[in-house]
Amino acid sequence: MTHSKILAAAAVAALSVSGVQAQQKEIKVGVIYDYTGAFAAGGSEAAGVGTKIAIDMLNEKGGVEGYKIVPIYADAQSKTEVAINEMTRLLDQEKVHIIMGVFSSAHCVPMAQRADASKKFMWANVCVASAVFKDKKLSYVFRPQVHSDQFGEASCSYIAENAREKLGMDPKKVKVAIIYEDGPYGAGVAMGNEAKCKALGMDVTLKEGYAASSPDLSSLVTKLKRARADILLHTGYNPDITLFLRQAREQGLKFKGIIGHGAGYGQIGKLTETFGADVNYFFNVDPVAAQLLDPKTLKPGLGDLTKEMVKRYQAAKGPADVPPHASMGFNQSWILFTDVLPRAIKKHGGIDPEALRKASNETDIPMGGTIQGYGVKFFGPGTPMAGQNERSSPVVMQYVNGRTYVAWPKAIRTTDPIFPFPKGHPYAM
């Protein structure tokens, strides 16, 4: 072989290698959140940022098992029909391999049904309604996130465990009122509230739903005044939460404590900006914001991962307190891309829905194995909650002077909660 032929052969080989590199395998992921509309500022955008950080970090390391993650971000505009249309577009036109994200349970319920019916793989990051999975027998939809029954149970358990010590009351004498936005999210949490509080012997004096877009909640406030409950359990989005709190203050509504359940109550920065010190000593039930956990209780390396997430989030959104939704968006994405996806590729031969489904069902992350502390194992096929993480758990957090502290479970709490509201607090009885 002459020199020129050798050079030509080498050039062809080099070109083909670079061609292979240029055609690095890709996994296309349709990421759907509400980037505009009422849900955006209620936590959806924060979750979207968390998800993007996870994808960027993994791509910077070369992707997953030779696959570059190619995200296609879609805005559901806080409208269920738009969310469904975007999912259809991403699956049929963009040919994505995975649908992920989804903030609102109102979107999540029909999207999960549709994805499963067409045997497409969906990974839900934030929506919490138990109704997404309960008795649906889904096979291709998975959710590491906490579900609404657990939200409902956490607040009642917190009251029961603290009633005697903090309120000086027998838990069975505590009167609770439950109000909620009447979509799948609020209704699901409220159902969990009612079942658990009643099981613990508490008196549920009022349980009522309302439309999140309602322009007036004054008659609900009047009824709550009449009910004279000790504790208010509230589940809502924004702006209904701010409307309710404003009207409650104006109409002189009083409680010993207010416990919110995620979404609008998860946005301490926004609440403080609107209400100032009025939101001091409010509680919020949510999967914990990762930065609040002691890294020593987690698998080695997860503390640094959290620090990196917080750093990037604050670089993107400013130095304010990082909301739990950022952790949710990041954590669930990280679980999918670092645990499920490698197993699907290596053990089940690819990234098709069948391989992803099998890999998901084999997930077995122990407690402390994710940045939010909980483990991951999905309820198995054929069970009533198939696809839902059975190891997820929320915490009860308390807001004090714009900072967030873990108040429950007692084993990981970072503050001795102030309960009931101290005298002089605008909502104190």
Add this chain to the structure above:
Amino acid sequence: MEIFDIFLLEAVLNGILLGGLLALLSLGLNLIFGVIDVVWICYAEMIMIGMYAVYALHVQQHWPLLAAMAAGIAIVALLGALMHQFVIRPVLSAEPINQLLVTGGVLFFLQAAATLAFGIEFKNLGVRLPPVVIGEMSFSFPRIIAFAMALAGVAATWLLLTRTYIGTAIRAISQDRGIMPLMGVNPGRVFVVTSALGGSLAGLSACLLVLQYDIHPAIGLSFGPITFLICVLGGLGNMLGGLVAAFIFAQFISVGGFFFAIEWGYVIAFVFFIAVMFWRPQGILGGK
């Protein structure tokens, strides 16, 4: 029983205050429809723009609140005039459905423009007025102001329409759009003035809503449909009808929501609306 009565009374009075707010919202929309015969589906979004204007001037530019509100009213009045000149005028003789679609397009445009300009975050003035407390009852001060302003707005609009030349021209145009040009009235000018007046009423509503609600690009969705229903219930274009309908609607919402679940208050109000539409399709005080 006595305590029950106090809470019921609070619900009734809150219903009256809510009625004032809804009446104010419907006033400008009714005025515009009554004269120009075009429904501005985007009316609530113009209120949203007014709320953002007050926010931007007071919070970001540090104007005194009253000055920011006055400017907010002027800005939405100007927006109303521009809306007529550039959006409504070209479709004045088009089919009503096309007019609706055009104003629907403006609705989405305004929502998107607000999102681009102010982002998705909820904004508020941070102004908190003390409630008015009477015994065990307590009422929102901004709502009381809104109630008073609604009555004042109706009175001022009535005076304008009955005691001024332009008001007389507006009424004349609303009665017979075809004949008035022959009498020397310029309909184009009357339409622009009416649109600006309707815009200023939207601006006034914005000034009162901004004291009670967070501002976000989608806030119009909370008020737009109910405002439109009230206008139809009272008789589209009939300002007195809108006033009556607003108070009836608000009582159904407030007292119905007090006796039953709050959602039932709305259900009862909508059932009443449907029943009236069967009985009087032209609305309670509609003349046609």
